[in-house]
Amino acid sequence: MRYVEEFRDPTQARALLKAIGRSAEALGASRAAPIRIMEICGGHTHSIFRYGLDKLVHEGIEFIHGPGCPVCVLPRSRVDEAVTLAERPGVIFTTFGDAMRVPGTSRSLLQAKAQGADVRTVYSPLDALELARRHPDREVIFFGLGFETTTPSTALSVQQAAAEGLTNFCVFVNHITVPPPLKALLDDPHMLLDGFVGPGHVSMVIGTHPYDFIARDYGKPLVVAGFEPLDLLQSVLMVLEQIREGRAEIENQYARVVPEHGNPVSLAAIEAVYEPRPSFEWRGLGEIDASGLRMREAFRAFDAEARFQVGYGAPQGRAQVPDPEGCACGQVMTGRMKPTACPQFGRGCTPDTPLGALMVSSEGACAAYWTYGGARVAAE
Amino acid sequence: MRYVEEFRDPTQARALLKAIGRSAEALGASRAAPIRIMEICGGHTHSIFRYGLDKLVHEGIEFIHGPGCPVCVLPRSRVDEAVTLAERPGVIFTTFGDAMRVPGTSRSLLQAKAQGADVRTVYSPLDALELARRHPDREVIFFGLGFETTTPSTALSVQQAAAEGLTNFCVFVNHITVPPPLKALLDDPHMLLDGFVGPGHVSMVIGTHPYDFIARDYGKPLVVAGFEPLDLLQSVLMVLEQIREGRAEIENQYARVVPEHGNPVSLAAIEAVYEPRPSFEWRGLGEIDASGLRMREAFRAFDAEARFQVGYGAPQGRAQVPDPEGCACGQVMTGRMKPTACPQFGRGCTPDTPLGALMVSSEGACAAYWTYGGARVAAE
Amino acid sequence: MNAATKPSRLRDTHVTLSHGGGGRAMRDLIEEVFTDVFRPEGDEDQARLTDAALATPGARLAFTTDSFVVTPLEFPGGDIGKLAVCGTVNDLAVGGARPLWLSAAFIIEEGTEIALLRRIVASMVREAEAAGVRIVTGDTKVVGRGSGDGVFITTSGVGVIPAGRDLGAAQIRDGDVALVNGVLGDHGATILAARGDLALSTPLESDCQSLTHLMEAVLAAAPGTHAARDATRGGLASTLNEMAEAAGVTVELDEAALPLRTEVKGLCEILGLDPLYLANEGTLVLFVPEAEAEAALAAMRATPAGRDATIVGRAGPRGSVPVTMRTAFGGQRIVDMLVGEQLPRIC
Amino acid sequence: MNAATKPSRLRDTHVTLSHGGGGRAMRDLIEEVFTDVFRPEGDEDQARLTDAALATPGARLAFTTDSFVVTPLEFPGGDIGKLAVCGTVNDLAVGGARPLWLSAAFIIEEGTEIALLRRIVASMVREAEAAGVRIVTGDTKVVGRGSGDGVFITTSGVGVIPAGRDLGAAQIRDGDVALVNGVLGDHGATILAARGDLALSTPLESDCQSLTHLMEAVLAAAPGTHAARDATRGGLASTLNEMAEAAGVTVELDEAALPLRTEVKGLCEILGLDPLYLANEGTLVLFVPEAEAEAALAAMRATPAGRDATIVGRAGPRGSVPVTMRTAFGGQRIVDMLVGEQLPRIC
Amino acid sequence: MCLGIPGQIIAISDPARQMGLAEISGVRREVSLAPVADRPLHRLVGEWVLIHVGFAMAIIDEAEAAATLEALRELGEAQEALDQMAEGDRALAASPAPAEGAV
């Protein structure tokens, strides 16, 4: 078993699609009155489009693309702060490739690099750590992006740096947590969701219980799902079954990877290194209480914001930057608008000239619509 | 008057050559029993070959090429020390182009640059100073080469740096003085010189009196000369006249530029910034007492050797490096051997693959013989 | 002059700025490293050439150029020299030209090892022989450290297109079959791994190879072939987009038919990349009328460069989206051009 | 496509790595900055060309290449684009070829201003028109910051040598007269000053110009001309050394006859350089049998590029030192090849 | 968010830093084993893990994977059965009256 191809079998997919169709019919779902299922995670959005699942499922199922892309929810001000850090003399600024093209107010990291900043794409914070070891005369800053899946990797890297006594490594922390924005979404009176496909890799760290409030307090089903097409389809079917049976539970389709209580080492590392920020700014959503992490006092030496007095570490406070004009990212990200309904989609905003982050990241709903043709193939 | 072309007039030159010829004949000079005149200064050597004066003057006049090229007398160990400084991380090492190709033990500055050292050719120590102003995060070291002509420029630059409070500028001091090696030459019992053409530009700084001992103690005539061909020929004639008249005086052919007492501002700057070293190593000549300068205590902050504990500033003392095997530079430089008599000339040692500094600097006697053909045209 | 017996005047082990200065050091470098190996005819800066095929009525001269910049300069399956020969030979060959002559211009960074230059030059000569072309003229420049990246090579190529041959993307017709000669993405994946900064190791090798002989075989077996192009920068996806746009057709790929090595797929999964955008350096895509598709396929498979040849898709009528893909599930998705460059991503 | 009315998709002001990635950003850069201006024919990567002169019996094809690296990219009297056209055109022309077609390959450093690229491309088109050649194919690559130096351009050129013409250094004979078409060292001196790091300012301009028309005039007036070469890197001294060695003759220059501007002499005095080693980019040296020397001189002087033409020396019989100079004083000195590059010196 | 990919641990490369070598479809990379190092490191060799940004984030549970695939297989069979039933229905419904006479 290699845990990949087995979950991409087209024959099994056809069976699942049929079962979903039968379930949808049984629920009386139609294009006009669809069952709305939100996949929270951008990785799921990506899989849906890559395999064309949105057009293969019964027309009574509508996927709503949630706020689960850590790059897409990054406000312009945070990109500006990253650029400020990257442009400091002597700094090597390291980042996942995802963040390179996200537009800041005046420039992206890619453009800052072209204009002289030493910005390097890495695969892992461990690679940034290695750069710090190899360049003791330089300051190596890592752009710490991501939800609970990625947070342990920077926490463990910071612990490793501390253990080695590395003094030229620090992290620009932009880690965020999934439950707070979900709660914000569910509290929105305009929101009409019938169920959720839950983020598999976040859950592998935090387990399934952090979602309990969704079933308990809001009466919505949630199925934690893997990322292969069969995983996704099976999870959709499981959501439909719950609805049909009038249940609202947290189920785990991805049990081969997600333990009920998550990963204790990772959780301990997060707990040791980070603490919740009072609030954190999300693109299109504004400041959300306790939705982001910052370094604990004990690790403040590894905190780029504190070290260089930037962003939340600036003595004069952070500059808020409004979203670009005409950008509907906030509404798209909360599922209140389809990408194609954004007035900028395909006009002012394309992957070549993105206005919003949703068009940059290949996980962004707008980019997925554009690249994989949700919009353009249909228009044909 | 532009002070250049006027002193290059071929008609006047022919008259001078005739007069020299008449003088030489009168003195009974011949190829077999020539009158030996040493031009101390490499600049004069260069002019002699560039204008072909050596072959135009009466065959009874033989030019002996003196030790007056500051690059040629630099021992390998000093080049090694320069390379060590240039290869320090964070350093911008600045130098006159002359020193770039001089071979050290394992590499020249040019080769060190190719292998990653930041070595830059400048026209003036002022340009190095400007680099220090523009790169406050870098250490700018200037390779302070040269005789008394050049010493004021680094002294004044160091004073300027001190006045501006520049802390990232320093000089690797290799300044040397003309009189001590002359005295060493004249003390050599094998030396058979009939007179000297004196260095015009050194004299513009120090005046003519520092040479008095040559006439007074050694009974040899010396004429301070300019660098244009008419200057040189006239000076040769003046030396011959002294010999014919049985005089031994210090005369000044270059009075348009050389004041009797030199330049007081320059002398004061040298005096303020530098003091004699107890001794200094010369290529081919070894250590000569009081022949080099070092920074005074008050300017020690601008002394690269003290700052980086290199060379004479190294706590463990300097490494002496023997001259390369088979290299006759020492003998050529003291006039005891003609370049063409060196067993390496044109074999192991050519301008492409210089063994000694005399083959690198275009002022070096060997390079001049090679490039301008003293040797090869004759061989034809 | 005889390279074997002539004593070397080149004593440096690394290139310095002197080697670009127009003097003796430069002449020695050029002679010993380049011209003694390439052996161009005559002493002039221009090659003087004749070829009977060029003078044939109706024949056209094909002329192309590419600069090659790659890090690292040597990688599994090739080096920048091999790349520089194959790339330009292939740009001639895919147009139906018989490659005749190449020029090679080197921009060398101060500090480059001379032994490395010699290996690169040897590799070029080897590959030129294999491809049946001659490197007839060249140039070298040296730039300061930090103003280059080891070695850049620009090759230009001249070839002859026989009378009557007119391959081009504009010739592609609705119904044409799209074929590739081998697996996709090996070069791009190899280079990504060989750079070392991602700390990935793979058994992959670049597909870098010249396609002259393969193209001759295809054109003999399937003379009605409409177009061919090597799927280099931007990968198969970008090449097909360009071709489809130039032809005014659409192309539908069949995901299940795409030939991809496990390791290329693995590397792409790790880094979040799409193998359709990975560069190839010895892989081309052909458009052939349906009637000749099997003949073209068989002809390719009979050559060493075409053993893994396969049909990957089909041209359709004009449409709003140039390239789409039928997924293994029967879904359809757009295969767009790449936006910028592919960057490793985490989400 | 119509460049004038098409809306620009190129919103960046500076080149990023995206512009080299093989995707849409690259396509937009290439279209808007390069192909909309060069206007090559067809969509293929290879130009397809015909010229009747090439098919004439006895005619030969001339092929040459040069990479151009210069700092600064724009300088008084020209820019790297003009240089890249003139340089390759001249390498064809001095061999007696009529230049027909050029290729142009660009290696662009991340961060380069796009407006600068546009100016360079415009300058190339202008110069190509003046020289009567077409830029028919090209390439662009983007390299990371610190892996290039703004822009490097490699041009290759194809021309046709009419039947019966055979210029070459090997044809030079004892007794030939050496002529230059203009003053020496202007380009080298201009670049040294324009770099700014020596803080020198001069009113000089590069002599960068194409010599096609001049060469045609010379060959019409002095058909017995033996050889011509443009005295670029290494200056007149290095060029003459190469030619004399190839011909097995000696050359004696007449110092008094060398055409040098006062400012070039001044700059050389300041920096301790020899103007004979300074690069030229529009100055050639001709070897003509004595009987045709005056005709060649008159023909040059009648063209704009040859107004300052003059006789500078003469070929002599084989000897041990290829090039010497009779000094203004009647002395003789060797004019050797440069060793490395000329560096400003103080002694 | 959060690309994750299964790979097999094939060696422990640096026990002090809890680093191991993982193989993913023939591609190898050193990864941190810290998140799954709740057992002796050598016991991880041969295990399949879920890798994210250079960290082995979870050990993949083979039994759970098999169970999921088995459930899918059963679902497939069930759907086929339903299809056949549906086809039977359709066939009955589609049989036009005149054809009956042909039986």
Place this chain on the structure above:
Amino acid sequence: MCLGIPGQIIAISDPARQMGLAEISGVRREVSLAPVADRPLHRLVGEWVLIHVGFAMAIIDEAEAAATLEALRELGEAQEALDQMAEGDRALAASPAPAEGAV
């Protein structure tokens, strides 16, 4: 050693740092006037100086230069006179006896 070249000071560019603009055969460069700044700086404008590594090291004395050239001119004349005498001598010496009769 010590390349030096005459140039003319054409302007004072930075009085505080004693910098001036020198022109050497049409080439301009900022040079330090410090070594010759023993008089008010503005009085240096128009003067010819001897420049070495960016410093005006000496003011060129026009009268001395003229005197040197004058001495050379006189020497030239003297040599010419000597030449003529020598030629006369040679002519006399060379005249073969028979020619005498031809006078």
